[in-house]
Amino acid sequence: MSAFTEDEAPPRTAGPPRYADLEVGHELPSLTVRITRADLVRYAGSSTDFNTIHWSDRVAHEVGLPGVIAHGMLTMAQAARVVTDWVGDPAAIADFSVRFAKPVLVPDDDKGAEVVFGGRVAALLEDGMVRVDLTATCDGERVLTGARAFVRLP
């Protein structure tokens, strides 16, 4: 890890979870993320998703949205972090699904939008597989529903 600066090091917790130690209901550490217009521009470039509704208020209004909204896939990627930060191994995620229940509106200011992510162990399955149910909330409303990841643990 010495090759990395402090900023880049992954969050350190009590060590990776082990299947045998887990119980249904176990809460994963939550994650709070702030999303600004600059983040949307950056994600548009990295993902090649240049849909105009993620950067133009004019077009967003034309198609009936209240304003520019975040890429659902950016919210999904951030939700995945709740799992990968906890497990410590991104390869452990075998199946990951979400429903985009409500768009995340990102105002054109320095504050942007704040999304809070959480997760809990919902089921212990066979062969070390665990189902984690995830939540994502913006302004007190759920922006993802049915968000779940199947994760293989040691």
Next chain:
Amino acid sequence: MSIDPAVVGRTYQSQRPYDVGREKVREFAESIGDPRPDYVAVDAPAPLAPPTFAFVLTLDGWHAIMADLDIEFSRVLHVDQRFVSKRPIRVGDVISGIAEIESVRERMGMSWLVIRTDIRTDQDEHVASTYSTILVREEAA
């Protein structure tokens, strides 16, 4: 707008193989605010791509479908998304996607499409499948 259900079953192959590059994976990881060493380590021979990176290939298929069915991207809303991974995508993989329209239905004056994308390497290894539901909002009256 309404979409002819006869398009169900149409498939769309990537125009060209996608070469998963180290800097692209780093750029993606940084853009989601998660530059963990698994993704960005400069001394790793083949860093992992983040779990949702496969969407780059999914989007390729969407673009082919939108062009084929004359759908404007700004009218598309993403309803749900699922990734089923056999193994993570890694730097050095050469991958391509084949997208298939699995279903089309009309509801509330809008078209709902389910699109599956199978992602394979140039060694014909199936690494992941993605499932997307999108809806196409109607034109303003």
